[in-house]
Amino acid sequence: MGALDLAGIESAARARVPRDIWDFIEGGSGAERTLAANRKIFERFALRPRVLVDVSTCELGQTLLGTRLDTPIGIAPMAYHRLVDEEGETATAQGAGRAGALFVTSMFASRTLEDIAKAGGPRWLHLYWLRDRAALAALVERAEAAGFGALVLTVDAPRIGRRLRDQRNGFAVPPHIHAVNLDADLMATSHRSEKGSSGIAEHAREQFDTTLTWADLGWLRARTRLPLVLKGILTAEDARLAVEHGVDAVVVSNHGGRQLDGAIPSLAALPEVVEAVPAELPVLFDGGVRSGTEAAIALALGARAVLVGRPVLWGLAVGGADGVHQVLDLIRDELDHTMALLGRPRLADLDRGAVTDWPCPTD
Numbered sequence: 001m002g003a004l005d006l007a008g009i010e011s012a013a014r015a016r017v018p019r020d021i022w023d024f025i026e027g028g029s030g031a032e033r034t035l036a037a038n039r040k041i042f043e044r045f046a047l048r049p050r051v052l053v054d055v056s057t058c059e060l061g062q063t064l065l066g067t068r069l070d071t072p073i074g075i076a077p078m079a080y081h082r083l084v085d086e087e088g089e090t091a092t093a094q095g096a097g098r099a100g101a102l103f104v105t106s107m108f109a110s111r112t113l114e115d116i117a118k119a120g121g122p123r124w125l126h127l128y129w130l131r132d133r134a135a136l137a138a139l140v141e142r143a144e145a146a147g148f149g150a151l152v153l154t155v156d157a158p159r160i161g162r163r164l165r166d167q168r169n170g171f172a173v174p175p176h177i178h179a180v181n182l183d184a185d186l187m188a189t190s191h192r193s194e195k196g197s198s199g200i201a202e203h204a205r206e207q208f209d210t211t212l213t214w215a216d217l218g219w220l221r222a223r224t225r226l227p228l229v230l231k232g233i234l235t236a237e238d239a240r241l242a243v244e245h246g247v248d249a250v251v252v253s254n255h256g257g258r259q260l261d262g263a264i265p266s267l268a269a270l271p272e273v274v275e276a277v278p279a280e281l282p283v284l285f286d287g288g289v290r291s292g293t294e295a296a297i298a299l300a301l302g303a304r305a306v307l308v309g310r311p312v313l314w315g316l317a318v319g320g321a322d323g324v325h326q327v328l329d330l331i332r333d334e335l336d337h338t339m340a341l342l343g344r345p346r347l348a349d350l351d352r353g354a355v356t357d358w359p360c361p362t363d
């Protein structure tokens with residue numbers, strides 16, 4: 001029998017993945033307040049079921065920025081999938097393809113964009129803004145040629161958060177795993193392991209452009225015909241600026257609690273962002289989603305799609321492409337079930353009326 005929920009897949013993954021890699025994946029920044037809050041906040045919302053609605057079929061497919069998807073549950077960008085599986089991102093892409101799910105590939109993928117494209121499935125490419133703009137431009141060109149459908153620029157990481165687990169472990173990218181889409185000399189620091197510091201944070205300090213402002217977005221826009229998505233928006237103010245700067249979509253995210261510790265839980269930021277942007281601008285969401293019920297809550301609060309991070313790596317660690325497919329299908333099936341029992345069989349029916357604030361009496 002397959003896993004009935006993600007908890008079983010998580011514990012199987014934990015048993016397989018080496019401790020320092022597990023800490024890198026699971027960890028947050030600082031006291032991990034935001035990491036914990038991303039999960040806890042889902043308890044503060046409850047669903048409002050309607051009855052006597054024809055729910056004989058639920059429709060979970062949609063077209064998002066020109067990309068056809070069979071499910072509103074996609075994969076958040078995560079670096080270095082080969083940390084947990086020999087094949088890495090090509091297996092992830094296969095699993096996502098079978099589920100008809102969006103795979104947002106990290107710029108720090110450990111397989112080439114071209115191999116990922118060959119594995120099939122709907123895909124977008126995530127970017128950090130490197131000081132080396134020529135490297136960025138080259139990546140954008142390759143992404144277009146390889147059929148990536150949008151660019152997702154992550155804007156919440158001018159520096160890497162203080163990830164104490166990684167600092168204690170002296171975590172660095174193992175020597176046999178590489179961000180193969182970037183030149184080796186650009187990535188050298190990420191492999192430097194030293195107790196008390198994180199190779200990943202050191203690398204970002206060296207290579208990420210910390211001078212980046214809204215005014216620079218035009219440079220990227222001018223280089224691509226692909227839709228541009230900003231990931232890491234948590235306030236109405238920034239959502240409005242994103243719209244003013246012609247962005248095509250935003251992802252409400254606090255980077256899974258890995259960046260600013262103490263930042264607002266992702267789900268708490270979602271309503272103000274949704275309210276601040278025109279109805280037609282897609283708002284995506286990530287942070288702490290571990291079930292179809294939680295996906296339904298985020299969709300009802302206005303997300304057009306929900307991205308899932310860590311659970312996909314659990315699936316990959318446990319079962320490669322099959323494990324990724326299993327994780328995505330499990331959440332999708334739970335969502336389908338939730339929509340039926342909610343009396344809201346189409347994604348468009350999942351509106352603000354489907355959910356209510358319900359301050360938990362034990363809080």
Ligand SMILES: Cc1cc2nc3c(=O)[nH]c(=O)nc-3n(C[C@H](O)[C@H](O)[C@H](O)COP(=O)(O)O)c2cc1C
Nearest residue numbers: 025076077078079106154255256287288308309310
């Ligand atoms: C191991 C790992 C690597 C990540 N790498 C990236 C990355 O390269 N770029 C990025 O924008 N976000 C990255 N993230 C953040 C995810 O895109 C996402 O915001 C977060 O994991 C969502 O929360 P969840 O894991 O609770 O679902 C990473 C997250 C993890 C766990």
Ligand SMILES: CC(C)CC(=O)C(=O)O
Nearest residue numbers: 079108160200204255258
């Ligand atoms: C290589 C890292 C900078 C990837 C990342 O964004 C993360 O670990 O959260």
